[in-house]
Amino acid sequence: MAWEGNMEVFSPTGALTADSYPNWLKFHIGINRYELYSRHDPVVDALLKDLDRQKISSVAMKSGGTQLKLIMTFQNYGQALFKPMK
Structure with a gap:
């Protein structure tokens, strides 16, 4: 079970899915040896909104x-x- 906003997200297997990860974790998972983040990655916008609202x-x-x-x-x-x- 994971929380996204005020809604619970369930996986049929009981495991967390990548869609249920918080945006900061999605951002960190996307870091690689060539770039910190992709220019067109939608997670960056979502992460900035989280920083504004959390x-x-x-x-x-x-x-x-x-x-x-x-x-x-x-x-x-x-x-x-x-x-x-x-």
Whole structure:
């Protein structure tokens, strides 16, 4: 059983299907040695919408370095690194 939005997604075998993965996981699965993401990958748009809409459940400051870096964890267990530009 997996959650997509407010709806449960079931597989006949009981296993999770790739369509039921959260967008951040679909993005990571698509990373390969030649590119971070494809220019025409629809997962990128969906991931950006998630970053805009997901509530942040926790924030931690990453140690080391001279610049501020924050790791934000979202309700769907995805994480994003926030690093402001100088």
